[in-house]
Amino acid sequence: MSLLLSPTARRRGVAPVLIGPALIGAVVLVVAASLLLGSNPLAPDVVVRALLDRDRDVGAVVWGSRVPRTVLGLVVGACLGAAGAVMQGQTRNPLADPGLFGVSAGASLAVVLGLHVAGVGSVTATALLAMLGALLAATAVFGIAALGRGLASPVPLALAGTAVTALLGAATSYLVLTDETTLAGYRIWVVGSLSGRTLEGLGPVAALAGLGALLAATQVRALDALALGTEVAAGLGQSLLRTRLLGLAAITLLTASAVAVTGPIGFVGLTAPHVARALVGGTHARLLPASAVVGAVVLLACDVVARMLGGLGELSVGVVLSVLGGVVFVAIVRRGRMAEL
Amino acid sequence: MTTTVEKDLPALEVRAATLGYDGRVVLRDLDLRIDPGTVTTLVGANGCGKSTLLKAMARLVRPSRGEVLLEGRPIGEVGGRQVARRLAVLPQKPLTPQATTVHDLVSRGRHPHQSLLRPWTREDAEAVATALAATGLTDLADREAARLSGGQLQRAWIALVLAQRTPLLLLDEPTTFLDLTHQLEVLRIVRRANREHGTTVVMVLHDLSLAARFSDRLVVLSDGGVLADGTPWEVLTPATLREGFGLEAAVLPDPGTGAPMVVPLEPED
Amino acid sequence: MNRTLVVAVAATALCAGLTLLGVMVGSAGLSAGEVLQTLFVGGDPGRHLVVFELRLPRVVAALLVGMSLGLAGALTQAFARNPLATPDILGVTSGAAAGAVAAIVLGGGTYAVGSGLLGIGLPLVAVLGGLLAAALVYGLSWRGGVDGYRLVLVGIGVTASLTGLTGYLLVSADLTQAAAATQWLVGSLSGISWTSVWPVLTALVLVVPLALSQVRALEITQLGDDVAAGLGVAVQRHRMLVILCAVVLAAVAVSASGPLEFVAFVAPQVARRLCGTARPPLLASGLLGGALVLGADLVGRSLLPGSVPVGVLTALVGATSLIWLLTRRPDPARSPA
Numbered sequence: 027m028s029l030l031l032s033p034t035a036r037r038r039g040v041a042p043v044l045i046g047p048a049l050i051g052a053v054v055l056v057v058a059a060s061l062l063l064g065s066n067p068l069a070p071d072v073v074v075r076a077l078l079d080r081d082r083d084v085g086a087v088v089w090g091s092r093v094p095r096t097v098l099g100l101v102v103g104a105c106l107g108a109a110g111a112v113m114q115g116q117t118r119n120p121l122a123d124p125g126l127f128g129v130s131a132g133a134s135l136a137v138v139l140g141l142h143v144a145g146v147g148s149v150t151a152t153a154l155l156a157m158l159g160a161l162l163a164a165t166a167v168f169g170i171a172a173l174g175r176g177l178a179s180p181v182p183l184a185l186a187g188t189a190v191t192a193l194l195g196a197a198t199s200y201l202v203l204t205d206e207t208t209l210a211g212y213r214i215w216v217v218g219s220l221s222g223r224t225l226e227g228l229g230p231v232a233a234l235a236g237l238g239a240l241l242a243a244t245q246v247r248a249l250d251a252l253a254l255g256t257e258v259a260a261g262l263g264q265s266l267l268r269t270r271l272l273g274l275a276a277i278t279l280l281t282a283s284a285v286a287v288t289g290p291i292g293f294v295g296l297t298a299p300h301v302a303r304a305l306v307g308g309t310h311a312r313l314l315p316a317s318a319v320v321g322a323v324v325l326l327a328c329d330v331v332a333r334m335l336g337g338l339g340e341l342s343v344g345v346v347l348s349v350l351g352g353v354v355f356v357a358i359v360r361r362g363r364m365a366e367l
Numbered sequence: 368m369t370t371t372v373e374k375d376l377p378a379l380e381v382r383a384a385t386l387g388y389d390g391r392v393v394l395r396d397l398d399l400r401i402d403p404g405t406v407t408t409l410v411g412a413n414g415c416g417k418s419t420l421l422k423a424m425a426r427l428v429r430p431s432r433g434e435v436l437l438e439g440r441p442i443g444e445v446g447g448r449q450v451a452r453r454l455a456v457l458p459q460k461p462l463t464p465q466a467t468t469v470h471d472l473v474s475r476g477r478h479p480h481q482s483l484l485r486p487w488t489r490e491d492a493e494a495v496a497t498a499l500a501a502t503g504l505t506d507l508a509d510r511e512a513a514r515l516s517g518g519q520l521q522r523a524w525i526a527l528v529l530a531q532r533t534p535l536l537l538l539d540e541p542t543t544f545l546d547l548t549h550q551l552e553v554l555r556i557v558r559r560a561n562r563e564h565g566t567t568v569v570m571v572l573h574d575l576s577l578a579a580r581f582s583d584r585l586v587v588l589s590d591g592g593v594l595a596d597g598t599p600w601e602v603l604t605p606a607t608l609r610e611g612f613g614l615e616a617a618v619l620p621d622p623g624t625g626a627p628m629v630v631p632l633e634p635e636d
Numbered sequence: 637m638n639r640t641l642v643v644a645v646a647a648t649a650l651c652a653g654l655t656l657l658g659v660m661v662g663s664a665g666l667s668a669g670e671v672l673q674t675l676f677v678g679g680d681p682g683r684h685l686v687v688f689e690l691r692l693p694r695v696v697a698a699l700l701v702g703m704s705l706g707l708a709g710a711l712t713q714a715f716a717r718n719p720l721a722t723p724d725i726l727g728v729t730s731g732a733a734a735g736a737v738a739a740i741v742l743g744g745g746t747y748a749v750g751s752g753l754l755g756i757g758l759p760l761v762a763v764l765g766g767l768l769a770a771a772l773v774y775g776l777s778w779r780g781g782v783d784g785y786r787l788v789l790v791g792i793g794v795t796a797s798l799t800g801l802t803g804y805l806l807v808s809a810d811l812t813q814a815a816a817a818t819q820w821l822v823g824s825l826s827g828i829s830w831t832s833v834w835p836v837l838t839a840l841v842l843v844v845p846l847a848l849s850q851v852r853a854l855e856i857t858q859l860g861d862d863v864a865a866g867l868g869v870a871v872q873r874h875r876m877l878v879i880l881c882a883v884v885l886a887a888v889a890v891s892a893s894g895p896l897e898f899v900a901f902v903a904p905q906v907a908r909r910l911c912g913t914a915r916p917p918l919l920a921s922g923l924l925g926g927a928l929v930l931g932a933d934l935v936g937r938s939l940l941p942g943s944v945p946v947g948v949l950t951a952l953v954g955a956t957s958l959i960w961l962l963t964r965r966p967d968p969a970r971s972p973a
Contacts, residue, residue, distance in 0.1 A: 118462070121788070121789075121792065170959055170962055170963065171962065173962075173963045174962040174963040174964065182962050184720070185720070185958060185962055186958075186959065186962055188720070188955075188958065189954075189955040189956075189958040189959045189962070190955070190959075192897055192898055192951045192954060192955040193951065193952065193955035193956070193959075195897070195951060196897065196947070196948040196949075196951035196952055196955070197948075199818070199821075199822040199945070199947065199948055199951075200822075200944065200945070200948045202818060203815070203818060203819060203822060203945070206811055206812075206815055209811065209814060209815055209818060210811055210814075213803075213806050213807055213814055213818075214807055216803070217800075217803040217804065217806075217807055244483060247478060247481065247486070250464075250475055250478075251475060251478050253462065253464035253467075254461050254462055254463075254464065254472075254475060255458070255460070255461045255462040257422075257427055257456075257458035257461070258456075258457070258458060258461045258462075260426070260427055260447070261425060261427070261451065261454075261455065261456035261457070261458065262451050262475065262476070262478040262479055262531070263446075263447040263448035263449075263450060263451025263452070263478060263479035264447065264478065265447050292796065293796055296792075303465065303466045304466070307466040307467060307468070307471070308464045308465050308466035308467040308471075309467060309471050341804065342807070344800070344803065345800045345801075345803055345804040345807075346800075347800070348796045348797060348799055348800025348801075348803070349796075349797045349800040349801060349804075350797075351793075351796055351797075351800075352792075352793040352794060352795070352796035352797030352798075352800065353793070353797055354793075355789070355792065355793035355796070356776055356789075356790050356793035356794060359777075359786060359789045359790055359793065360776065360777075360779070360790075
């Protein structure tokens, strides 16, 4: 399925050459917005001076909160966008979202357990717990799918993911209802937010994300072959099992890293690949990086919006992304031509 | 160019294979030997197992008994990429990806020759260009594959397997859903590959007359095994047609090519 | 057909048995005889109170909610021609949740009956939210008719927006309200009274005949919209009616108990496998859904320490059964390559 933004946007010849620079331009724009705007808007020259001089008050704001937030926003968005592209390539399902593997549910449960059992609340500790929970849940999902029909067809994986997500979600709900401090911590984490996130202590998370990105990069040709159907891919010499395992590992690592930092953020993984495909086409060597860039831009943009609307209370990037993302998604669906799967 | 195989080694050999699907056995203890440089077509009534046999030869399914040998070696022992460099297969109903040009689609055929370190070489580009020319798609190379007509798309898939540049080509019903003009087009491309490059071809076709016209050898599958095996004239007899297809028909020579044509007869009331 | 009948009868018996058991079990245990006596003959007022005011409403609610969800799930999976489809995709659950949470958070946090700002019952707000969301999804996916695929996509978009909104409300509220809202969101039957039961019963009574009238069309549309139209089915009208039935049932059920995970997904799947049909049979799905919720609530009340909300248990049962299904042999109703 291809969500075509508009017939004119797809005319060949002019578009492809400009897409690359346009994407880069978008990144620059959104980074600038992120550094300049927010509940406390700063003038460009102030920001530039602050970037060069860390110790003064403004510098502290810029370096202490805006730069980490910008960097994290880009990285998380990129991870989710790339994971989404790999996921949709692996499952050949345009509705596949990386959260399907129980990653978000596992992370949530781990965080809630940390809150409930040990009162763990710091950002770093939460991140590490979330990552651990995400990885364990994903492993359980693959285990279940492998035990049954095997990993050849993506359907058992999706079903196993649904089951594990529900199971872990039930446990989470139960725990969250047992005491209010757990609920207090959980409800803020679960909407997905970049506020208060710093770069400290995120070494392990970054390492995993890097590994995930590397694995995803090696998947590029395999995904192209897979897109032709399992039999054709096998006929072209593609080892299905190895492709699945590497792909799932990549998706899990990337998504777990993202969830660890911000909490569960949906939608980026689902929509970034579609937008990217409309811009650069379906060859994964171009689609994967484009999807990462689109994801980064979208996430950071939503964070900027969330910060600017801060007067409305606790508005986080996750909320903005869901609400706006849903609206934009419906708009795309309504405008686009829908080829049958 | 495609490399040829040693003269007396069969390109593909099936030995005592038992095949089935969904728990049913469709072919029992089957032997089949495909000689290099020939065009063999498997025919038979629906459900006789011809597609399953082709898939077994292509390493897409495994026989529950017996073995398949590719150029003398058991095909299960040869690595996937190695097989793909000697054998190209076009299954039924491949999926056409979205947002992909014809050129990119055909390039996928170079997959078995590529690796992380060798993503794209001049040989790859040349193979794709040749394949596009052979299928008459050079002018359509930049068109989006999903927007092609049925006939054009099927040619694109043929181009993909041709770009793979293998000595063996396996095609599972490459002409279904195509009108007659396009069926002939596709089969002519296949025959040209065989005549000009010595490519060994094994196909599954439904249309008996077309199969007779474009093949050196026909194999009729029926009732769990091989009913008839030989040249088209040897195989397509009214007796075989009756037994293998439940068809009352006359077999007449095609006025143009001299190949046998199957003409079904109306039942007498 | 016969197998379906057998399953339906067995499921009915199961529901009856669980209903009886449900009334028997509680802090003051009653024997079967005592229950039956109180129900049909009358008995001492204390027991009467326990049976009629405390236990029966809850048990009946469980049964009806389960039936509604099972039926809604069967209808959705049939029209979407997809075993993974649930009424949630139509936006009902997220709409009901958004409505209910908004009522709780903005209306002052009273759980059982909303007050203040809205002045109407919480369940009513939930129903309205669910119906409005579904109407929005249907309307937005209308383009000369409703295509199943586009409906699912629009449903995803609308659900995402509403879920984001709900999350925002939960974070913005004060902790007590958030706790009350979360309680509702988990899905629970505690404190339920007859006032919540009547709407569900009414919905079932009205919708079931309508749904049954569409059964033949449902069968035919499994062959594809074009084939169905060729056989004389008014596809768009039929689809709208089916969606309407599913939405009303789901909305009303969710308003009574909060969203119960998985019932709408598992009951039709189990029914389909038991009956050996290609499409989930409507009545069997409903009855099995009723049995599932009854059983889950029973376990949550009696076997486990503390009181576990029924939503947690349906998720537990549903997920476990799904995992078990996945690790078994492949499904016989699939065709070969």
